[in-house]
Amino acid sequence: MSPQDLAAKVGENIGTSEWVEMTQEKVNMFADATGDHQFIHIDEEKAKMTPFGGTIVHGFMTLSMIPYLSANSDMPKIDGVKMGVNYGGNKTRFIAPVRVGKRIRGHWELVEMIEKRPGQWQQTAEITIEIEGEDKPALMCEWITQFFV
Template sequence: MTPQELAAKTGEVIGVSDWFEVTQERINMFADATGDHQFIHIDEEKAKHTPFGGTIAHGFLTLSLLPVLGAMTSGARVDGIKMGVNYGGNKTRFISPVRAGKRVRAHTKLLELVEKRPGQWQQTNEITIEIEGEDKPALICEWITLFFV
């Protein structure tokens, strides 16, 4: 579709990703990459004695899944994109922890699509990351990307 056709979908959910498992191995690798080795993320025995009942993913790990979940999303897509980049976020709220072994998926709602320069578009989405089998989402964020056609 064209950027203009996508813009006509403002206010709509434009895609839902496939499910993605957040494994303990991924949590451990994220801990190593960021230096955040708090026991609630990596020590399965100690974490059993917390209100979480086991290890949980870092909030920033959950946020960092946006690209992989985006790639796994079917739905509205602009044809002919040459490049896309993260521009930032307006809001991010970590609602519920993602326990190791749980699956998550993203729901993407288009909030705004604006042409900033010829061929350069700024897209603002509300993204909700759902946790399979849970009432509350892991996070809700307002995320901005730029893409070039």
């Protein structure tokens, strides 16, 4: 799909990812990578005594799953992309904890798609990460990505 064709989809849902299980092993690896070893993420016995009833996924880990979820989604691919980069976010809210062992998936709604310079496109999408079987999403964010074609 051309960037111009994608720009015509502003206001539409442009994709949904596959489900992915958030395992304790993944959470432990994220804790090691970031240095965030708070017990609610890695100590299953202590975490059972909290209102969460067990270990939960780091909020930042859930946010960092966006590239994986995007790559494993039905979103249209932009023709001729040489490179894509994260540009930042306007809003990020961690709404509900993801309990370890749950599955998540992402939904994308296109908010804006503009050409900043010839061949440099900026996409803003509202991303909702859903938790399987839960009423509230894990997070919602408005994320900005730039694509170079």
